[in-house]
Amino acid sequence: MTYVPLDVAHVALAATLILINGAVSWAFALGLGRTLFINATRMTIQLALIGFVLKWIFEQTSPLWTVALALVMVLVAGYEIVSRLSRRPRGIEAYLLGSGTLLVVGTFATVFAVAGLIGPDPWYQPRYVLPILGMVLGNAMTGIALTVSTLLESAARERPAIEARLSLGADRFTAMAVTLRLALKTGLMPILNAMAASGVVSLPGMMSGQILAGIDPIGATKYQIMIMFVIAGSTALGVVIAGYATVLLITDARHRLRLDLLHPPI
Amino acid sequence: MLRVEKLNIASLPPLSFQVADGECMGIEGPSGSGKTRLARALADLEPAHGHIFVNGAERLETPPPEWRRLVRYLSAEPGWWSDTAREAFPVDAASQKARERLLASLDIAPDLLDRPVSLLSTGERQRLALARALIDDPPVLVLDEPTSALDPGNTALVEELLRYRLLSGCSILLISHDRAQIDRLSDLRLQLAPLHEAATGRAGAS
Numbered sequence: 437m438t439y440v441p442l443d444v445a446h447v448a449l450a451a452t453l454i455l456i457n458g459a460v461s462w463a464f465a466l467g468l469g470r471t472l473f474i475n476a477t478r479m480t481i482q483l484a485l486i487g488f489v490l491k492w493i494f495e496q497t498s499p500l501w502t503v504a505l506a507l508v509m510v511l512v513a514g515y516e517i518v519s520r521l522s523r524r525p526r527g528i529e530a531y532l533l534g535s536g537t538l539l540v541v542g543t544f545a546t547v548f549a550v551a552g553l554i555g556p557d558p559w560y561q562p563r564y565v566l567p568i569l570g571m572v573l574g575n576a577m578t579g580i581a582l583t584v585s586t587l588l589e590s591a592a593r594e595r596p597a598i599e600a601r602l603s604l605g606a607d608r609f610t611a612m613a614v615t616l617r618l619a620l621k622t623g624l625m626p627i628l629n630a631m632a633a634s635g636v637v638s639l640p641g642m643m644s645g646q647i648l649a650g651i652d653p654i655g656a657t658k659y660q661i662m663i664m665f666v667i668a669g670s671t672a673l674g675v676v677i678a679g680y681a682t683v684l685l686i687t688d689a690r691h692r693l694r695l696d697l698l699h700p701p702i
Numbered sequence: 703m704l705r706v707e708k709l710n711i712a713s714l715p716p717l718s719f720q721v722a723d724g725e726c727m728g729i730e731g732p733s734g735s736g737k738t739r740l741a742r743a744l745a746d747l748e749p750a751h752g753h754i755f756v757n758g759a760e761r762l763e764t765p766p767p768e769w770r771r772l773v774r775y776l777s778a779e780p781g782w783w784s785d786t787a788r789e790a791f792p793v794d795a796a797s798q799k800a801r802e803r804l805l806a807s808l809d810i811a812p813d814l815l816d817r818p819v820s821l822l823s824t825g826e827r828q829r830l831a832l833a834r835a836l837i838d839d840p841p842v843l844v845l846d847e848p849t850s851a852l853d854p855g856n857t858a859l860v861e862e863l864l865r866y867r868l869l870s871g872c873s874i875l876l877i878s879h880d881r882a883q884i885d886r887l888s889d890l891r892l893q894l895a896p897l898h899e900a901a902t903g904r905a906g907a908s
Contacts, residue, residue, distance in 0.1 A: 596781025603745055605771040614783050691766035692747050
């Protein structure tokens, strides 16, 4: 079992497969040619760049650079959460909510998994910290975006019911309990489904990567199971934090539902 | 007693009025004149500057859930959050007794409580929502078109129930398009100006 490096010529050869997409777009008049070209180029440049950045950071001994890249990842993921919302809260709070939740969840899950479970010496090596953080952020981001958007949309739809409960003397969390529960459930679905399907329908990315890199499948499986639990736990934590924060964001201290604090639907 | 001092609701002139215990104030005005916004502001569901007192308690000095037990707002299209109406009522023994009495006086068959809310008629939902709003005897009632979906018979039942509440000292603010209903029930009335007049008035003042 050895790792076979790929040379640039082979990567270029793989790129010819994008012509299939081009042919499909042309044959069915989908008009996707431009998007296809831009997005394929973006993907290549972004991945190449992150490759060089990671290589450079791995060569540094200072954990400061690791933290800096981790923060950039958190901020970008937070921005991505907000951009997935069809109704956006006005102001900067939504970005704080997204990135803040991810910062808490990402720190907790990464320290727990790397320092507590994997235990390299020293534990803060970027080659462990950054990939784990990336996987946690990617999944938590999906869950949080679903939770927040479900909450905002169903709060708008269920406004009469929420205000009926407020009028009857309920506090804001009681009044929004039904809505919040639906949002939490929606946010947790992807990770629950991923756990059910993994290994049968799909081989998870990290496990596939380790196997390609020449790791024994049993070892790769152990890693994958561990990371699934870490992802599930941190997504649940993130979804709950973001759910409660969103309730606070669209209500005020006088326990009013303040949908006027949202931008109109896009 | 409800006392309102210089309540400022966007685009309306500042409002001051008071409604004594056992009095009913009819609120009239064309669509868009701010009747519903006034009702929501009284229950503190919408931000508004100014003072509102109920028996000496000031709105912003009272915790919101408690305030809304003092000033009970019933919207024109009340929402439901549970499958059946029964879950929307409190479950303690005293409330159950009160519920039976309210349902009887509004002529609602008890089995409607366990039917899915979505299968009830608009009128049935409206009467159930009124029962839900009256169950803890709030001292001030703000009712937005409480009989809009009811036939004359049921309207009479609701008015009878409200009259009984007035006798027991409740203050009622009644929004209604039905002039005759306001004539029948109210001791005083508040006439809100059509939107364009209110807007002109504001422009003149500023």
